[in-house]
Amino acid sequence: MAEIYGAPAPGVRMFGWAMLAAMAAFLANAILTFWFGFPGAGAALSGGGARAVLQVLLYAACIGGALVVVQRTGGRSLRTDAELVTAINALLVRAAFWVVLLVGVGDAAVSFLRVNGQLAQVAGETAAGILGRAETRGVCFHVPLVVLGILIGAVTRGIGFLWLSLLVVAAELLIVLSRFVFSYEQAFMADLVRFWYGALFLFASAYTLLEDGHVRVDLLYASLRRDRQGRVNAVGAVILGMLLCWTILVLGFASSSSVIVGPILVFEVTQSGFGMYVKYFMAGFLGVFAVTMMVQFVAQFFEAVADARGEAGARQTHAEMT
Incomplete structure (x- = not known):
């Protein structure tokens, strides 16, 4: 597929997939905040506790996972x-x-x-x-x-x-x-x-x-x-x-x-x-x-x-x- 449609572009792909991963994490955090009573990712810096830290880590996990997938599919x-x-x-x-x-x-x-x-x-x-x-x-x-x-x-x-x-x-x-x-x-x-x-x-x-x-x-x-x-x-x-x-x-x-x-x-x-x-x-x-x-x-x-x-x-x- 890469030989037909062009050379890989890891930087561009990382940006695009990271954007989608960040949106997915944002929506998941919104559900946790408004329907399950979590304090929100922003509360991690103001004494929000472990659940707020978990919401911050959700962003890191989603974006990090997207970057790993891009790296493993470098020929795409x-x-x-x-x-x-x-x-x-x-x-x-x-x-x-x-x-x-x-x-x-x-x-x-x-x-x-x-x-x-x-x-x-x-x-x-x-x-x-x-x-x-x-x-x-x-x-x-x-x-x-x-x-x-x-x-x-x-x-x-x-x-x-x-x-x-x-x-x-x-x-x-x-x-x-x-x-x-x-x-x-x-x-x-x-x-x-x-x-x-x-x-x-x-x-x-x-x-x-x-x-x-x-x-x-x-x-x-x-x-x-x-x-x-x-x-x-x-x-x-x-x-x-x-x-x-x-x-x-x-x-x-x-x-x-x-x-x-x-x-x-x-x-x-x-x-x-x-x-x-x-x-x-x-x-x-x-x-x-x-x-x-x-x-x-x-x-x-x-x-x-x-x-x-x-x-x-x-x-x-x-x-x-x-």
Whole structure:
């Protein structure tokens, strides 16, 4: 693979994989801090105790492990790494698609039964009480669907989020038919459209970046040679792309009231009593956006450096084919 696609670049590979490892450690530390009561890695310098030190060591272990793997696979080329990182990202997006599909359909069904007074008849009084509260619906109903969605995403192939556009159209069509034909409309129907549309917009961003389908407002880039385009993309991936993703993650997980973690901790819902209980998921969409974009920016960084070095094997994007 290295002989076909170019010479190894250990320094570039170490930077990219260390960035992904640091993000994984950051997310793991966020889970430990907000859901398991750990003091946070920053508390290691202010008397946080052994658990805070453990969180610091988690960063060292993840980054160190990434560097060791890079060293042991020294013959791997940048384009090979880019393909691997893109495959990992495709897995993440597939899992996210199945999660929002299952949660959307399941929560809409529960809301439909609840608004029509049939939930207790179908599920029983106890289950109806559980599903009528945001916290218990999230833990007892949403979490199993999330796990199932991740498992399905792990064993399926294809870019699942492409189907979200069809689902959004179907949900909108359902609203039109039910409202103007049957004079029936409920809050959960509009919630489902917003839920799936938000997922479509944010989950598709990494795929758009992969295929170079985003809008470039420039006067020079299109006329540059591929090696110079590679330099531009490499710098942009680090300074603009990765920095933006880190900004979203750091601000989103800064405290228990931050824009991402805050709604998830309290299972935030909309004010409409019979709407869907998925508003906190939409806060999580922003985190998924930052993670998938970070992963794809690392893949783009590898590809861009390979282009800048004039290596063979450059992939042709949809934008270039059109």
